[in-house]
Amino acid sequence: MTALARLRDELGEAVDTTAESLEAARADRSGHRSPGRPLAVVHARSVDDVQRTLRIASATGTGVVVRGAGTGLAGGANAGPGEIVLSTALMNRLVEVRPDDLLAVVEPGILNADLNARLAEHGVWWAPDPASRDISTVGGNIATGAGGLLCAKYGVVRDAVLGVDLVLADGRMLRLGHRTVKGVTGLDLTSLVIGSEGRLGVVVGATLKLRRLVKGDACTITASFSAVGAAASAASSVTAAGIQPAIMELMDARSLRAVHDLLGLAAPPAGTVQLTVRTDGPAAREDAGRIAAVLTANGGDVTMTEDPVEGERLLSIRRSVHPALAALGTTLIEDVAVPRSAMPAMFEEIARIERVHGLQIPTVAHAGDGNLHPNFIFEGEEVPESIWAAADELFRAAIRLGGTLTGEHGVGELKSRWLAEELGDDQWELQRRITRVFDPQGILNRGKVFADA
Amino acid sequence: MTALARLRDELGEAVDTTAESLEAARADRSGHRSPGRPLAVVHARSVDDVQRTLRIASATGTGVVVRGAGTGLAGGANAGPGEIVLSTALMNRLVEVRPDDLLAVVEPGILNADLNARLAEHGVWWAPDPASRDISTVGGNIATGAGGLLCAKYGVVRDAVLGVDLVLADGRMLRLGHRTVKGVTGLDLTSLVIGSEGRLGVVVGATLKLRRLVKGDACTITASFSAVGAAASAASSVTAAGIQPAIMELMDARSLRAVHDLLGLAAPPAGTVQLTVRTDGPAAREDAGRIAAVLTANGGDVTMTEDPVEGERLLSIRRSVHPALAALGTTLIEDVAVPRSAMPAMFEEIARIERVHGLQIPTVAHAGDGNLHPNFIFEGEEVPESIWAAADELFRAAIRLGGTLTGEHGVGELKSRWLAEELGDDQWELQRRITRVFDPQGILNRGKVFADA
Structure with a gap:
């Protein structure tokens, strides 16, 4: 029996081969798409469904x-020909x-936001706060090791997970981690799974x-600057002054302009960074x-509000960047992410790459933790090689400044060709061998993260 | 050439075979000792020394x-016959x-305390705060995934390390992790190394x-209770009330009495828990x-001070528990560690084990995070089997309550026989195989953590 026949036999109506579902599973929100439709989508409703699917796949x-x-924004969940899509939605x-x-x-x-709405009734919350929180799942947050706007003060996913139940490629289930805040029995496989992008x-x-x-x-503050370097320096100065904001977001002039256009606000003065x-x-x-005071001393034009409605309105401008650019x-x-003090230098690199490649790279940054999102905009579905060439320079610049090529989105398919450059060949090979301990046949998320494995 | 001859040849005076050094390397502070003296102690002064030593060992x-x-308190650094001790002190x-x-x-x-003394000049600190901080190294803190008194508010070692440089058994060096607060390139090997107790x-x-x-x-508060259950419930109530103290330590009646004896203080009323x-x-x-207010409502007799000297004096009573018991x-x-709400139940289990085994088990607890240190006291160097039998019940009780057999000291040699019970056989075997990816010959800390590997 073929894999598909066996899936239908064992999982019945959970197996979905409608054109619409198969087509949707080819792409995430990265703008990247797999070469063709996968075999089937299994809509798992239980651990048992997951285990059955994996036993058949194995x-x-x-x-x-x-x-x-x-x-996802790195192609990590894009499925192609011959593959089973296992949905835990x-x-x-x-x-x-x-x-x-x-x-x-x-x-x-x-969903992250649904979880927090329900936790709020109990006076508690889960801190990871990806910009996608209204539409992204906790499982996906864990798979990518997601970050967000609140990380500098409240941490990333890695800081907020005590344990994970993991079904291996062969269908066995492991309970990793603890229900206690302290626990050091053996290797910390919970942390290893966080950010492993479906490979383990x-x-x-x-x-x-x-x-x-x-x-x-x-309290919510906005500060306008006439140049991105000044804004980045001001943000670094806030951290260096020992003050810990919950959120500190930077929008460069192109991003800010795009949002004002989208929202129908008056255009900001040319070159304004916020x-x-x-x-x-x-x-x-x-x-x-x-x-x-720090922002004013650094040349910022500052406004401040304690009104929660006005505060949300100001933040919604930042949250509108992605739709505005889309x-x-x-x-x-x-x-990319760099040490906080290197943010001004990273913005200089971005400006240089814009000049050399004749591109516009609107950029927003989680300025409290040095995580920058430079955006490339193009026509069509495929990222043009000319843009990859510019992105390549961007990654190398970040690594040169002591940074990394992905702060919170993951490697997925889109950045796998740069991974060995950051890790070094020895570490890359060691990591690949660890994935084989979990998944000896290499059936899980093939070709993601580790390009040729 | 023998391993020792090759070490001497390549590392000269760094190789120490004095009886005193070899004897000292047989034991840590767990009260446990290896069966005999190791081959040599290498006092490494550089990464190169470490790499040379490991190449010879391989x-x-x-x-x-x-x-x-x-x-260490789990025998994780105890060295026996035929082994090279590689000291990074x-x-x-x-x-x-x-x-x-x-x-x-x-x-x-x-040393942890030396580091913090020097960091204080820059207005910063490293939060992990094991009770041994004056005498324990940061490398040891990382190897064990150490905790301490401040964890409930400020986190454990796992939350406070961005990257680790790791020399593998074959002498190659890997640079793991990042200089950025966010970073998700590949598997999180930094977290995997934290708490790996020298196996990787x-x-x-x-x-x-x-x-x-x-x-x-x-501010420092002490509260006296007439029973340990009341004190544990009061501590759980503080957490449940949503207040986060920096430190919240519980001393049971036997521990408190021992400290008062050691320090020459007036004996507390019989049965007083603090x-x-x-x-x-x-x-x-x-x-x-x-x-x-919460402690008073829970039956505590409360005193409070804002005077830093008096505050330190009160805390020094807690810090004197180990010398007092020694x-x-x-x-x-x-x-052991349990979910915070299970602390009262864990104290009941300890009382039961005391009764059943006819033992006294003075216990202190990091009550803010559910981590208990029950102490067994005996004569001589070897832990008697009767005490291991009681400890066995203690571990099983903690696991039954949703807890773990080690919150912060590690598995080492002393707890390796219980590890599979907590992890399950599948996870135990998977962890063992991961160590083999790092160290195929299995020369690093043989027999520690994973008993027969």
Whole structure:
């Protein structure tokens, strides 16, 4: 029996081969698309469904691509010809909330924002805050090791997961990690799974580390600058002054202009760059005052509000960057990160690459943690080689400055050719061999992360 | 040429075979000792020394035990016959401090307290705070995934390391991790190395994630209770009330009495159990007031001080527990952790085990994170089997309550026989195979963590 026949035999209506579903599984939100339609989409509703699917895949040597909401930005969940798509989107239960132990147990398909809406009733929250939180799943957040806007103060996914239930390629399930905040029994496989982009196994459950909701009113600051270097320096100065904002976002002139166009706001003065900063917690107002002083001293034109509605309006300008750029063409969203002090230098590199390649690279940055999203905009579905050439220079510049080619989106398909350059050949090979311990046949997310493996 | 001859040939005076050094390398602070003296101690002064030693060990198939200050509590650095001890204690430089990027680069032999004394000049600190911080190395902290008193608020070692330089068994060096706070290129081998207890490679450098020094005055609270269950419930209530103390330590009646004896203080009323709580940061006073109210409502007799000298005096009582117990005999310090809400139940289990086995088990707990240190006291050097039988019940009780057999000390030699019970056989075997990817011959810390491997 073929893999597809066996899937239908064992999983019945969970197996979906409609053209629409197969077509949708070819692409994520990276603007990249696989060469053709996969074999089938399995809509798993239980751990047992996942295990059955993987046993069939193992027995038949069929490739499997695990998929949540498909909101990735690196092609990590794109499925191609001959592959089974294993969707965990329907496994979306909130299994347990323990405010007293500050933990929750979830299935992987739950949306980040839905989870937090439900946790709020208990006075707690899960801190990872990717910009996609309304549409991305916790399982996908774990698979990519997602970040977001709040990381500098509240950490990334890696800091917020206590344990993971993982189904291996052969169908066995492992319970990794702990329900305790401390625990050092053996190797930390939970951390190894976080950010492993589907290469080690299928996350079918997670024990999340929660925080209490932050008390007090937040303050929101915007500061306008006449040059991106000045804004980046000002942001670095805030960190260097020892103040920790909850959010500190930088929009360069091209991004800011695009958002104003999209939202129908008056165009900002030419060349205006904007920082949007939020403080929270018991010292929110005092911190905001100190940040405003640092930004003013660095040449910023500062406004500040404690009004939550106005604060949300100011932040919504930042959150509109991706739709605003998408309105201009197909976007390739890059994701380099550098040490915070190197942000001004990274912006200089971006300006140089723009000049050399004759491109515009609108850039936003999580300025509190040195994570920049330079955006390339082009026509059509395929990233042109001329843009990859510019991206290549971008990655090398970030690595040269002590940084990395991906801060939070992952390697996926789109950046796998640069991975060995950052890791070194020895580490690349060691990592590839570790994946083989988990998945000896190499059926899980083939060709992702490790290009030729 | 023998391994020893080759070491002498290549490393000259770094090779130490004095009886005193060999004898010292047989034991850590666990009260456990290897069956005999190792071959030699190599006092490495550079990465090159480490690489040469490992190449010789690999070529000759000689076992290697890496050692820092030897303050471990699980026998993880105990070296036996035929083994090379590779000491990184002399590699103790603070290589770089970047307050603006909140990072420091260190060699592994630097003492935790020395590091923090030097970082304080820059207004920053490294949060991991094991009780042994005055005498334990950062490399050892990383190898064990150490915790300490401040973890509930400020995290464990795992939360405070950005990257690690690792020399493999064959002498190759890998640079793992990032200088950025975000970074998701490939598998997170930095996290895998943290807590790997010397099985994957030798940590020769680390990039640490720093915090700003906490501003404002700390408040210190002590609360006396007439029963350990009441004190544990009170501590759980503090966490459940959503207040986050920096420190919350519980001393049971036997521990408290032993400390009072050691320090020559008046004996506390019979059966008195004590909580010591510290708050810090901008809301220190407000938090302390709320905690005092919770403790009082739970039957505690509360005193509070903002005087730093008196605060330190009160905390020094907690810090004197280990010397106080050591004065009573040889101690086996256990290290179970349970979800915070299960602390009262765990104390009931300890009382039950005391009754059943006719033992006294003085216990202290990091009550803010559910990590308990039950202490067994005995005569002589070897842990009696009767005590292991009681410890066995203790571990099983912790696992049954959703906990783990080691919160922060590690598995080492002493707990390896229980590891598979917690991990399950499948995960145990997978972890063992991962160590073989790093160290195919299995020369590093043989027999530690994974008992028969």
